[in-house]
Amino acid sequence: xxxxxAHSSSFRDxxxxxxxxxxxxxxxxxxxxxxxxxxxxxxxxxxxLFENELLIPHKELTNTDKEVVIKAEKISFxxxxxxxSFNMYKEAALLTLKLxxxxxxxxxxxxxxxxxxxTFHNGKAIFIDTLSFDFYxxxxxxxxxxxxxxxFFGPLLLAHYHxxxxxxxxxxxxxxxxxxxxxxxxPFKTRLSPILYSNIHLLAKLENKHNxxxxxxxxxxxxxxxxxxxxxxxxxDYIKNLELKEHSEWGNYYDKINYTDDAFMQKSEIINTWVNxxxxxxxIDVGGNDGTFVRKLNSSAKTSLVCDIxxxxxxxxxxxxxxxxEQFMLPFVLDVLNPSPSIGLNNKERDSFLNRIKELAPDVTxxxxxxxxxxxxxNVPFSESAKFFSTFSKHLIIEFPKREDSWVQRLLNAKxxxxxxxxxxxxxxxxxxxxxxxxxxxxxxxxxxxxxxxLLRKK
Amino acid sequence: xxxxxxDPGLGAMIIQTIIAAVAGVVLFSKNLMHKIKVFLxxxxxxxxxxxxxxxxxxxDIENNNSSER
Numbered sequence: 154x155x156x157x158x159a160h161s162s163s164f165r166d167x168x169x170x171x172x173x174x175x176x177x178x179x180x181x182x183x184x185x186x187x188x189x190x191x192x193x194x195x196x197x198x199x200x201x202l203f204e205n206e207l208l209i210p211h212k213e214l215t216n217t218d219k220e221v222v223i224k225a226e227k228i229s230f231x232x233x234x235x236x237x238s239f240n241m242y243k244e245a246a247l248l249t250l251k252l253x254x255x256x257x258x259x260x261x262x263x264x265x266x267x268x269x270x271x272t273f274h275n276g277k278a279i280f281i282d283t284l285s286f287d288f289y290x291x292x293x294x295x296x297x298x299x300x301x302x303x304x305f306f307g308p309l310l311l312a313h314y315h316x317x318x319x320x321x322x323x324x325x326x327x328x329x330x331x332x333x334x335x336x337x338x339x340p341f342k343t344r345l346s347p348i349l350y351s352n353i354h355l356l357a358k359l360e361n362k363h364n365x366x367x368x369x370x371x372x373x374x375x376x377x378x379x380x381x382x383x384x385x386x387x388x389x390d391y392i393k394n395l396e397l398k399e400h401s402e403w404g405n406y407y408d409k410i411n412y413t414d415d416a417f418m419q420k421s422e423i424i425n426t427w428v429n430x431x432x433x434x435x436x437i438d439v440g441g442n443d444g445t446f447v448r449k450l451n452s453s454a455k456t457s458l459v460c461d462i463x464x465x466x467x468x469x470x471x472x473x474x475x476x477x478x479e480q481f482m483l484p485f486v487l488d489v490l491n492p493s494p495s496i497g498l499n500n501k502e503r504d505s506f507l508n509r510i511k512e513l514a515p516d517v518t519x520x521x522x523x524x525x526x527x528x529x530x531x532n533v534p535f536s537e538s539a540k541f542f543s544t545f546s547k548h549l550i551i552e553f554p555k556r557e558d559s560w561v562q563r564l565l566n567a568k569x570x571x572x573x574x575x576x577x578x579x580x581x582x583x584x585x586x587x588x589x590x591x592x593x594x595x596x597x598x599x600x601x602x603x604x605x606x607x608l609l610r611k612k
Numbered sequence: 613x614x615x616x617x618x619d620p621g622l623g624a625m626i627i628q629t630i631i632a633a634v635a636g637v638v639l640f641s642k643n644l645m646h647k648i649k650v651f652l653x654x655x656x657x658x659x660x661x662x663x664x665x666x667x668x669x670x671x672d673i674e675n676n677n678s679s680e681r
Contacts, residue, residue: 359623380632
């Protein structure tokens with residue numbers, strides 16, 4: 154393979170590779186995939202998927218008998234499976250099944266079903282691996298079936314039974330969670346469900362039995378198209394009805410926090426004015442909950458990233474985004490104290506959160522009601538949190554709850570004997586540490602609350 | 613032609629026949645139950661706004677000829 158600056162994640166598939174050219178995402182297709190590519194073009198397969206916004210659109214740039222080069226629409230910020238909330242994960246799983254069903258009907262089949270083939274773009278899950286479609290051969294089973302189980306069905310089931318935190322396992326198991334492990338982690342009662350027994354437990358058993366067959370002596374079974382469609386439909390129905398047990402009411406989160414209605418309005422007015430002077434194309438709200446604040450902005454930002462550590466908040470944001478058909482919103486799960494690392498081959502296959510956000514460089518970062526959690530729950534000194542915020546955007550709008558704030562008091566009291574260690578937590582210290590990295594453009598007290606809000610610019 | 617660049621799992625290929633049979637029975641009985649419930653008037657209305665159906669509409673969604681692709 155003579156791949157010139159191939160993207161570090163694009164080495165598995167021999168049909169071609171992705172490369173970045175002046176910020177554009179391009180894809181080289183090798184002759185080995187020409188037949189498939191032509192058939193997909195001629196049958197309007199690609200066109201239908203583009204129109205339904207299920208596959209990332211591309212345009213053909215060059216077409217020779219050595220290679221075809223296509224240019225794909227750019228995705229502003231790629232999120233990975235371990236950054237999705239439960240329902241985002243569900244949407245991605247359903248999209249994969251939907252594509253496989255459609256492919257089968259058109260005489261194609263997905264040759265892989267990796268969760269990394271999907272990301273979120275314009276408010277929807279979208280398939281990004283254009284070369285994943287191959288010809289369907291009559292009466293063959295789906296070769297990506299096991300991958301679907303280990304990348305999608307397994308993680309979703311684990312999240313259903315043990316909580317959404319399980320979805321983070323994917324950052325350790327880049328090639329899917331082993332079936333045996335899924336099977337061992339599911340409660341006994343799942344053996345009584347025909348769908349779960351056959352798709353997980355029986356699969357684990359058979360995989361175990363056949364992984365000793367090095368000579369390939371076992372006869373490969375045949376499976377009719379109708380049979381395969383049955384598997385896909387039954388998984389689709391099952392996953393569609395799968396829910397988290399832990400669902401809490403994030404809808405009324407803002408009733409629980411320390412804002413009178415007036416203060417809340419005032420806060421959003423201040424932020425609105427500031428954001429409008431910056432006129433961002435792109436912004437990120439760190440600890441942005443369910444996106445309430447970003448939705449209150451009347452800015453023209455094309456992309457608004459809203460991340461939160463709480464899966465339920467992100468899930469709620471995802472739901473609102475879907476119901477309102479919002480294109481600018483991009484919710485994802487992120488722990489600022491432990492952002493997603495770079496993983497995979499050479500530690501380059503999937504990029505870290507920091508690298509991706511640095512590349513995106515949002516025009517403004519909102520950090521509302523976050524600093525006390527970072528400083529008090531996470532023991533992060535002001536100098537360190539300032540360093541974090543200064544790495545990716547020029548402007549920072551940050552809210553500082555003073556020591557007297559009841560939330561701060563609650564966090565401090567929880568520290569018990571260790572409380573004195575946090576004497577550094579004061580407005581003066583905050584200002585003196587942050588002004589090492591940032592300059593203060595504006596600073597406003599929010600009336601009726603013990604909070605101050607700052608507009609800062611990187612020095 | 614398939615590119616065998618990852619291991620599909622031999623067990624996983626064989627087992628799909630069994631899973632398909634199970635899935636067929638489950639789908640059939642669910643369908644039947646739904647029909648019975650509709651007949652008795654106790655079927656729940658479909659209220660899922662967020663996730664749509666598995667079907668993908670063919671090009672007839674809109675007469676969108678402006679698309680250059």
